[in-house]
Amino acid sequence: MKWQDLTSADFSRAIAKAEGVCLLPMGSVEKFGPTAPLGTNLYLVRAVAEAAAAREYAVVFPDYFAAGTSSVRNFPGAVSYSVHLQYELLQETAAEMARNGCRKILIVNGHTGNVPLINLFVGDLADSRRYVAYSVYGLTFRAAGNIQPTDFPAAARPSKPGVDGHGGEERVSAMLAVRPDLVHLDRAREEFAVKGTKTVLPESVATGLSHLAESPTGYEGDAAGATAARGRALMEYGTRKVAESIRAIKADRASPEFQQQFLDTAADPLTKQLPLPANR
Numbered sequence: 001m002k003w004q005d006l007t008s009a010d011f012s013r014a015i016a017k018a019e020g021v022c023l024l025p026m027g028s029v030e031k032f033g034p035t036a037p038l039g040t041n042l043y044l045v046r047a048v049a050e051a052a053a054a055r056e057y058a059v060v061f062p063d064y065f066a067a068g069t070s071s072v073r074n075f076p077g078a079v080s081y082s083v084h085l086q087y088e089l090l091q092e093t094a095a096e097m098a099r100n101g102c103r104k105i106l107i108v109n110g111h112t113g114n115v116p117l118i119n120l121f122v123g124d125l126a127d128s129r130r131y132v133a134y135s136v137y138g139l140t141f142r143a144a145g146n147i148q149p150t151d152f153p154a155a156a157r158p159s160k161p162g163v164d165g166h167g168g169e170e171r172v173s174a175m176l177a178v179r180p181d182l183v184h185l186d187r188a189r190e191e192f193a194v195k196g197t198k199t200v201l202p203e204s205v206a207t208g209l210s211h212l213a214e215s216p217t218g219y220e221g222d223a224a225g226a227t228a229a230r231g232r233a234l235m236e237y238g239t240r241k242v243a244e245s246i247r248a249i250k251a252d253r254a255s256p257e258f259q260q261q262f263l264d265t266a267a268d269p270l271t272k273q274l275p276l277p278a279n280r
Contacts, residue, residue, distance in 0.1 A: 001014065001018075001050065001053040001054065001057060001058060001059055001060050002050065002060050002062075003022075003059055003060060003061050003062055004062045006059075011059075011100070012101075014059050015059060015100070015101040015102070017057055018057050018058045018059050019104075019250050020101060020102060020103035020104055021058045021059070021102070021103075021104045021106065021246060021249055021250055022058060022059045022060070022061060022097050022102035022104070022105055022106070023049045023052075023053060023058050023059070023060045023061065023105075023106050023107075023108050023242075023246070024061045024064060024093065024094070024097065024105060024106070024107045024108065025045040025046045025048075025049040025060065025061070025064065025108045025110065025138070026045065026064055026067065026107055026108065026109050026110060026111065026114050026118070027039070027040075027041035027042030027043070027044070027045040027046065027064075027065060027067065027110040027111055028041045028042065028065065028067035028068070028069050028079075028110070028111035028113060028114070029042060029065050029067065029069070029077070029078060029079040030067075030069045030072050030075065030077070030078040030079075030111075030218075031072060031075035031076070031077060031078060031167070031218050032166070032167045032171065032172075033166070033167020033168065033172070033188075033191065033218070033219040033223055034167070034184070034187040034188060034190045034191040034219065034223075035167070035172050035183055035184050035185055035187050035188050035223045035226070036167060036171060036172050036175050036182070036183055036184075036223070037175070037179075037182040037183075038077045038078070039065075040171055040172075040175055041067075041110040041111045041139065041171075042063065042065055042110070043175065043178055043179055043182075044110055044139055044171065044174050044175065044178060044235075044238075045108055045109070045110025045111075045138050045139055046060075046063065047178045047235060048108065048110070048138045048139065048235060048238040048239050048242055049108045049138060049242060051235070051239040051243075052108075052138075052239050052240075052242035052243040052245075052246060053243075053246065055239070055243040056243045056244075056246040056247045056250075057246075058106070058246050059102070061093070061097060064093065065079060066079075066081050066085070066086050066089050066090070067079070067080075067081075067086070067111050067113060067114055068083075068086065068111065068113030068114045068115075068116065068117055069111075069113055070083070070113075070208075071113070071208055071209055071211065071212055072113075072212065072218055074212075075218055083117070086117055087117060087120070087121065090117065090118075090121050091121070094121075094131065094133060095130075097131070098130040098131040099130075102131060103130070103131050103132070103256070104131065104132050104134065104249050104250075104252070104256075105131050105132070105133050105134065106134045106135070106136060106242075106245060106246065106249055107121075107122070107133065107134070107135040107136075108135075108136055108138040108242055109135060109136070109137050109138060109139070110137075110138055110139040111139075115137075118135050119135075121133065122134070122135050125259065125262070125263065129260070129263060132252075132255050132256050132259055134245070134249055134255075136241070136242060136245045138238050138241070138242050139171075139174075139238055140238070140241075152237070153233050153236075153237060155229065155230065155232075155233035156230060156233035156234045156236075156237050157230075158170065158225075158230075159225040159227075159230075160225070162221060162222070163221045163222045163223075163224075163225055164220075164221045165193065165215075165219075165220025165221030166215070166218060166219065166220045166221075167218065167219045167220060167221070167223060168193075168219075168220055168221020168222055168223050169221055169222060169223050169224075169225050169226045169230075170221070170234065172185070172188075172223040172226035172231075173226040173227055173228070173230040173231035173234060174231040174234045174235055175226075175231065176226055176227065176228040176231045177228045177231030177232045177234070177235050178231070178235065180228065183226075185223065185224070185226060188222065188223040188224035188226075189224060191217060191219055192217070192219070193215070193217065193219045193220050193221060193222065194215070194216055194217045194219075195214060195215065258274075261274055261275065262274060
């Protein structure tokens with residue numbers, strides 16, 4: 001299912017087999033605590049996307065590492081592109097995917113910093129006569145405040161409260177399941193999570209560096225308790241969710257039709273209107 005591994009002739013057959021559904025995994029290259037590699041999100045989101053595509057066939061685009069990392073570029077090794085370049089690259093990439101037969105493009109996100117860009121892109125619809133863009137957070141392994149969703153497997157839960165977070169037990173466990181050779185678990189206590197001084201701003205007000213000001217080392221939680229067993233459970237959870245998304249997108253007829261109706265109406269809003277539901 002990997003785009004780059006197919007011959008040209010095989011690619012045409014793959015697009016047909018995938019029913020025009022293609023995945024664009026989006027990770028990041030940034031500091032990930034003292035234990036995990038810079039490409040943690042990139043490795044994990046690709047592993048989830050590829051495993052999901054093996055269950056519910058789709059074509060998976062090659063490595064894509066342009067990400068929303070501008071607020072952490074003060075740490076060595078981070079790769080950060082300007083916002084306008086990130087957006088243009090995403091537009092051009094989706095256009096190339098569509099030119100090659102991808103009619104439904106699912107962005108599988110693996111980095112929280114990508115969310116604003118993805119939301120803007122999916123909602124733009126500027127070049128979407130040829131495709132429908134969908135998005136799913138492929139690495140949502142935990143809920144805020146360690147509150148687990150009802151379907152969260154026990155084997156994937158943290159060893160104790162407070163150990164998850166950026167560079168913490170959660171993603172490091174997943175890396176132990178995917179690329180253990182890149183994890184330095186013995187270094188987990190060489191650096192400690194440090195909470196910065198809270199600003200005087202209300203909680204509802206933020207700046208672009210609010211999160212970094214509260215977590216100045218970029219390390220949250222504690223990776224020392226990470227295990228490959230938890231990592232495998234986390235990856236299974238993410239894979240199942242993305243595979244279910246692919247299955248639903250293949251069956252989706254309403255979104256492409258409604259999108260075309262919207263674009264027709266938006267091009268001539270004075271004389272055209274969106275059709276109302278029949279049961280209204």
